[in-house]
Amino acid sequence: MKKVFIDTDPGIDDAVAIVLAHQMGLDIKGISLVSGNVHRDQGLVNVFRLSHFLGKDFPIYTETDRPQVYPLSTGVDIHGGDGLGGTDLPYEDLDYQENGMDALIALLKKEPVTIYALGPLTNLALALKKDREAFKNARLIVMGGNAYVPGNVTALAEYNFWCDPHSAWDVFENFPGLVDLVPLDLTQYGLLTQDRMESIEKENPKIGKFIQEITKAYLDIYQRKDGVRGCILHDPLTLLVDKYQEKFTWEEVDLKVETGEERRGLVQVDKTSSRKNCRLYTGVDPDFLMDVFQEELLRKGKD
Numbered sequence: 001m002k003k004v005f006i007d008t009d010p011g012i013d014d015a016v017a018i019v020l021a022h023q024m025g026l027d028i029k030g031i032s033l034v035s036g037n038v039h040r041d042q043g044l045v046n047v048f049r050l051s052h053f054l055g056k057d058f059p060i061y062t063e064t065d066r067p068q069v070y071p072l073s074t075g076v077d078i079h080g081g082d083g084l085g086g087t088d089l090p091y092e093d094l095d096y097q098e099n100g101m102d103a104l105i106a107l108l109k110k111e112p113v114t115i116y117a118l119g120p121l122t123n124l125a126l127a128l129k130k131d132r133e134a135f136k137n138a139r140l141i142v143m144g145g146n147a148y149v150p151g152n153v154t155a156l157a158e159y160n161f162w163c164d165p166h167s168a169w170d171v172f173e174n175f176p177g178l179v180d181l182v183p184l185d186l187t188q189y190g191l192l193t194q195d196r197m198e199s200i201e202k203e204n205p206k207i208g209k210f211i212q213e214i215t216k217a218y219l220d221i222y223q224r225k226d227g228v229r230g231c232i233l234h235d236p237l238t239l240l241v242d243k244y245q246e247k248f249t250w251e252e253v254d255l256k257v258e259t260g261e262e263r264r265g266l267v268q269v270d271k272t273s274s275r276k277n278c279r280l281y282t283g284v285d286p287d288f289l290m291d292v293f294q295e296e297l298l299r300k301g302k303d
């Protein structure tokens, strides 16, 4: 089984990503919480909720609880007060460790791991400052940014990079190799419609009901904004680029993230530079993307 480590700010789409990782049969070596959609400590409770829902224990870690420089600006207006659409799902308090990046570094020194960064990059920036060498064997796949399409927090910037642009800058400056980046340019093709959610529910009622329950408020926002009964779950789509890389369009670029107040989170892409620090995913067939999302979500037996 593929060993993965997930850094997350759960959030509705983060929650679906963790369920998807489990359904895909990934070997989840750790889940670390970062502040973003919700404060780290609310995210911790939400991982307890996912553990309860899946009936599965994960090694759970905390680390930072705020962006490097700017004050924390959560996404509770989109994700609901509890971060999971106000669903108040059941949970039991579970054991967890602090200093999650020390645990990640120790893991990387033992074996190659794919890291999925699904929130602001505060923890990963800290880890790279602690021990850049340890990341030589790692693959880092980040959900964030917007290269050639508008942002989703401001016209210029996507939330994860806007929330903590200094850490995004650090990660793209310090990671020893190419960061795989899944930006809004790619996730825009991943519209999850009400019809598809109902089709998922038919095949696996437990998973289908869960997704419909936590996305209801999210769908209402999309319906009010775009007039469609569908939503884009950015984080779970990020889990697909590794296994199905040949199905995606990507380019190797030199990528920087602006940190100044005016243009915070803005992504600058240079395709001509001799320095390449990013594999930027920009295209996929929308039907393939959502069909394989559904296929992987339903891979494990019907509960």
Ligand code: RIB
Residues within 6 Å of the ligand: 009, 011, 012, 013, 014, 036, 037, 075, 118, 119, 120, 143, 152, 158, 159, 160, 234, 235
């Ligand atoms: O812009 C989308 C990203 O910001 C996703 O990771 C979502 O969970 C929020 O963190």
Ligand code: CA
Residues within 6 Å of the ligand: 008, 009, 010, 011, 013, 014, 036, 037, 118, 119, 235
């Ligand atoms: Ca997220």
